[in-house]
Amino acid sequence: MTSNPKTPSAWGIELSKLWMVCGQNFPVDVKQIAPEVTKTRFPDEPVGIIKAHGITGIDGMLSKRKKGDWCISYDDTVTVPGRINFTLGHEFGHYLLHRKLREEFQCGQGDMLDYESTESKKLESEANNFASYLLMPINDFREQIQGQAVTLDLLGHCAERYGTSFTATALKWLEFTEKAALLVVARDHFICWSYPSKLASKRGTYLRPGTPVPQSALDRLNHVGTKRVNQSCRVSQGIWHSEMEAEESVIISDNFDLAIFLVQFPTAKRIIDHEEEEIQDTFTVLSNRAQG
Numbered sequence: 119m120t121s122n123p124k125t126p127s128a129w130g131i132e133l134s135k136l137w138m139v140c141g142q143n144f145p146v147d148v149k150q151i152a153p154e155v156t157k158t159r160f161p162d163e164p165v166g167i168i169k170a171h172g173i174t175g176i177d178g179m180l181s182k183r184k185k186g187d188w189c190i191s192y193d194d195t196v197t198v199p200g201r202i203n204f205t206l207g208h209e210f211g212h213y214l215l216h217r218k219l220r221e222e223f224q225c226g227q228g229d230m231l232d233y234e235s236t237e238s239k240k241l242e243s244e245a246n247n248f249a250s251y252l253l254m255p256i257n258d259f260r261e262q263i264q265g266q267a268v269t270l271d272l273l274g275h276c277a278e279r280y281g282t283s284f285t286a287t288a289l290k291w292l293e294f295t296e297k298a299a300l301l302v303v304a305r306d307h308f309i310c311w312s313y314p315s316k317l318a319s320k321r322g323t324y325l326r327p328g329t330p331v332p333q334s335a336l337d338r339l340n341h342v343g344t345k346r347v348n349q350s351c352r353v354s355q356g357i358w359h360s361e362m363e364a365e366e367s368v369i370i371s372d373n374f375d376l377a378i379f380l381v382q383f384p385t386a387k388r389i390i391d392h393e394e395e396e397i398q399d400t401f402t403v404l405s406n407r408a409q410g
């Protein structure tokens with residue numbers, strides 16, 4: 119019998135490969151793959167049922183049932199596109215990685231950074247990490263964007279393909295892109311959080327929570343209203359970075375009164391260094407930052 123993967127990303131990669139080898143289309147359907155895989159690999163305690171639970175405020179739940187199998191349930195009233203699929207992936211992650219630790223997990227993921235209500239930040243970020251690798255395989259993601267300028271529309275296309283939210287999809291791209299780019303989420307003119315790609319991080323583009331949004335970006339936002347604006351706008355140095363010009367595009371989130379900026383720095387040069395870097399683990403990094 120083959121041994122099972124040990125890390126969240128290894129599990130996600132193995133199962134997304136399995137999905138593709140079986141000739142299935144995206145998005146990966148957790149409702150199908152979770153019962154099938156667990157029936158074969160863990161016949162004594164498979165995922166026996168996946169159903170809506172009708173409890174608002176709890177996005178997803180994993181619980182052990184009396185007969186020994188496991189139930190994944192989810193809030194089917196969540197309307198943000200892609201959130202339910204990611205939640206199912208997340209709960210499946212708890213099953214694969216954490217079921218020996220507890221018999222019940224209750225999860226809310228309204229904001230991917232909001233782990234404050236949870237004691238187990240590590241477990242939550244591992245489950246998110248698994249879901250991101252399962253639903254958004256990096257090889258396929260690279261193919262989708264190859265040779266194209268990465269725009270909000272292109273990321274939106276990928277979000278649709280993978281059945282994931284815009285934010286989760288953009289974070290995944292930032293995790294592997296070689297470009298210098300920064301995702302900034304703001305509310306009421308202040309930055310809630312920002313996340314840079316590796317190259318952008320090396321150029322010091324991270325913006326702390328509470329930093330005011332640049333005035334020119336606010337002016338543009340007021341002008342735009344509630345539409346998504348795909349055209350990026352070239353802005354001078356000193357706006358998003360002291361020394362680099364940027365290309366800024368912005369989208370208003372449907373449900374949360376949030377503005378999401380995608381800021382790219384086309385003039386950033388790759389600093390060549392010979393250190394072997396570990397693959398950056400976005401979803402863990404984020405939860406650590408959320409802890410301050």
Ligand SMILES: [Zn+2]
Nearest residue numbers: 223225242245
């Ligand atoms: Zn969870």
